[in-house]
Every structure is written in structure tokens, then in C-alpha cells.
Amino acid sequence: MTQFNRQKLPLYEWMKAAPEIDTLSLNELTLPGTHNAGCDLEADYSNVFMRNWFACQDVSFYSQLNRGARALDVRLVYNPHANGLEKFRFVHDKTWSSRTLADLVRDIKAFLERSFNEFIILDFHKIEHGAEPFDFKYFNELMKAQLGEHIIPTANRHLTLGQLKDVSRLQRVLVTAPANRHLDRTVFGAQITHQWAGSDFLKVVGDTLEQIAQPQHTRLQAFIARVLAEPREKSAPWSLSAAIYDAGGPVRMLDQLDTWFDPDNSDWAEKCSIINFDFIKNSNLVYFCYQANIKKAFEKSRGYSSYILRHSNSDKQ
Template sequence: MSNSTLDNYALNNWMAATPAIDTLSLCELTLPGTHNAGCDWKASYPIIPGAHWLACQHGSFYAQLHNGARALDVRLDFDSKGVEFGKFRFQHNGYRSSRNLLNLFADVDLFLQHHPDEFVILDFHELKDGTEPFDYRLFNEVMLRYLGRKIIPAGNMHLPLGELKKISSDQRVLVTAPWNIALDRTWFCRKIEHKWSGIGDTNVAELEKHIIEVLKSPPGEWEPWSLSATSYSVLGGPVDIHAQLDSWFDPEKSDWSEKCNIINTDFFEETKLVSYCRTVNIKKASNRIK
């Protein structure tokens, strides 16, 4: 298949525009993901340490989805003094952005209204205590009340996209979160494993070495997993490494994209990952038929 054919699609509905991938599940697909999706340059932050230390994306949840991201790595903490949705704030290393849970609900809802056959993974990677312990019971109640009809039951996680579409015209969001007895496991899947370098200020060379090691024996396809492909500078915060990502994950140069489930990156819109993911997913679907 030529590059021109593969590039003939819109970022905002690339999954629906690629019906061949309906034979694959969300665990089998390669998906473009956004690291720390609730911390973007359009949000506001405490003056200290400032946005440049904290912002990992350019735009809102809606902008990320519109530009092709299908797995949002989201990290909350609990503000007992907040009002309603303001009790659940997105954060980076304990520093809050102005985004709260209502922003996520509104953006996901609007996006799926426009593109009802796209699928989204909400990877609640951290649910942190604030001045008081995180209120899992309230979080469960709010999630099911405002997002419930869109959530894919945990028991259907392994079904191919085509089957999910037949089951429901609404259920398009897979929700994962750390275990807590207050979370209804009918709807909440297990916390996604992040393959991270473990180095707080990972440079490009360290990141490349990390990815090589992970992809020597990547996790299986029985549940979602996320490759953290991010770099951080102690001088400037999250680093834009789209040139390296575009080179490393190019399907014409390596099998890295094909081996991944979620490729979790900063400043995702500047990369070519949506195109790469679509290319390797078509290949995966073709291999399934053979």
C-alpha cells in the first residue's frame, strides 16, 4: 500500500475511516497516546514552578482527540475544598493544572458526538490524595453518572472493534484505573502498566536504550499496556522529541510501532504517530486474515 493511500484520511476519524482494523481489539491495536493529557499549554498553572515545567501537550483533551490521539494518560488528585467537579483536578508531579474532571467529560462527549465510531482509552494512571485521601467512592459515582453510557464494560475489553460496535452505538470509552474497592469493576479495568525508563530526567539516548530493552520482549495482548516515550530536562521540563520519535517508530525503518499497544508521548500533535499507527494496524489486520 502506498504512502499516498495511507495518508488519505482525516486525523479526527482515522479509526472509523479504516474499517479493516475492526477485527482487532483495543489490546491488539497500536494506539497513539498522550502523556499527562490533563496538563497542556492552554491550561493555567501555579506561577511556581510554571507551565514550562508542567505542560506536556499543546492543547485540550478535545484537541488531542481531534488530532488523532486515542489513549489519554490522565492523572488526578483530590481537592476536598473544590466544588463539584473541581474536587478532581489534573496534575503533574503534584502541581495542579486548571483542568478538572468536567473538562474531560465535556471534551470526550463532544468528540464522540462528532465521531461516534472512534474509540478512546482513558488511562487514569494516578489518583492521588490531596489534603485529604482521594475519594474513590465519589469518583466512581461521578464517572458512572456522567460517562456511564459511553463506557465499555471491562468484560468486553478483549472484543474486536467490530463486535463492540454491534453491541452498542454508545460504548466507545475504555476506562482503566488503580484498584480500589470503591470502584465498580464492571466498568473499571485494571490500571495500565506503563513501561517507563525510571529516570526522572530521561535524555534521548537513555530513552532509546529503554525502548530497545522493552521491545525485546514486549508485554502481550491480553490487556492494554503503555510505552512511555518521553524525555524531560531539569532545565526546561518536558522536551519535544518529535524528530526522534518519527524516526524510531517509522514502520519503514523498524518494527517498533508494530510491537506496541499505546505509544505515550509529549507534544503528540507534532509527531507522525497517527499515520504510523494506522499503517501498522492495517498490517496487523491483514496478518489476522491470512
């Protein structure tokens, strides 16, 4: 994709700009995802001195979506002292963001009002207790009441984007969460698997002195290469966490990610389901996901055409 074409691509509706991908399901797409989407630099934090350490995005949910994010990785904690949607706050490693479920619901609705041909995976990756146990029943009720008309029923999760559009003009959000008996499983899909180096980073990549001495970027690159070398099921979305931390918090490594995932350099983007990363604001990964999905749609169409041709020739014999 040329620089000129990138400038022409509207990030707030990049899926609409690629009608070819209507033949793909959410399980088959490569989606740009925002890691810890509820913790951004515009929010306030319960630990005011550690704001830069806990914020993984520059901007709010709405701005993340406008910049092309189509998978939001969020973590919730329960605040029994608030009311309604504000009982549910976003959190990063025990530090609370000022963002609440009310902000998320409002921003998703506002975004879809303008960009109704875009699809979003809402990944409630972690749900934590606060001063009292998390109220899953109330959370379930609020999600259905406040966002229900936009939620894709789990029974339809395997449909292509084109089929989902035929089913409903409003249902554009696939919601996933950890299992709980109070969550309606026709609304909440199974928790998304995250491939994350985490605290076992060195063990995953290797534990020799030479490897330990390597820069974090190099070790993350090796980890991603190892994950993508393994075949992946396409029956459900999965998330690759392309993020690292140092003593100052989340590391801005957009140049490295742009180099690694550029289709001119590798096939990494097309091998992914969700690329979950920090600081989407100035990233080129949305463009790379767009390109990867165009290629996936073309290859799926070519495979289907070959299948039809083979069976047509067989019938003539």
C-alpha cells in the same frame, strides 16, 4: 504511506477510515497516547513560574483527540473545596493544572458526538490525595453518572472493535484505574502497566561512564529497543512511555520519534500497545499507528484464513 495519503487521512476519525481494524480488539491495537494529557500549555497551573516544565501537551483533551490520540494518560488529585466534577483536578508532580474532570468528560462527549466510530482508552494512571483523602466513592458515582453511557463494560474489553460496535453505538471508552474497593470493577478496568525509564533510567539502559555520557535521546532509544525486544502479552493494553525531560521540562523530540517508529525504518509501532508521548500536535505517530494496525489486521486475517484452510483440508482426508 505517501505524503498525499497522509493529507487525506482524517485524524479525528482515523479508526473509521480503517474498517479492516474492526477485526482487532483494543488489546491488539497500537494506539497513539498522550502522556500527562491533563497538563497542556493552554491550561493554568498552581505554580505559575513552572508552566513550561509541567505541561506535556500543547492543546486540550478535545484537540488531542481530534489530532488522533486514542489513549489519554491522566493523573488526578482531589480538591475537597470544589463542587461536582471540579473536585477532581489534573496534576503533574504535585503541581495542579486548571483542567478538571468536568473538562475531560465534556471533551470526550463532544468528540464522540462527532466521531462515534472512534475508541478511547482513558487511563487514570495516578490518583492522588489532596488536602483530604481522594474520594473514590464519589469519583465512581460521578464517572458512572456523567460518562457511563460511553463506557465499555470491563466484561467486553476483549471484544473486537466490530463486536463492540454491534453491542452499542455509544460505548467507546475503556476506563482503567488503580484498584480501590469503592471503584466498580464492571466499569473500571485494571490499571495499565507503563514501561517507563523513570529515575532508574541509567540503571535500565546501563551505568557505564560511556553510556552516562550519551545524549538522552540515545539512551531513550536504547531503552525502547530493550523493552520491545521482549515478548508482550496481548491480554491487556500496556503503555510505552516515549518521553524524556531536561532542565527545561518535557523535551520536544518529535523528529526522533518519527524516525524511530516510522514503519519504513522499524517494526517498533506494530510491537506496541500504547505509545505514550508528549506534544502530539505536530507528530506523525498517528499515521504510523494507523499503518501498524492495518498490517496487524491483515496478518490476523491471513492467519485465520490459513487456519480455516488447514482444517478444511483435514476434513476432506
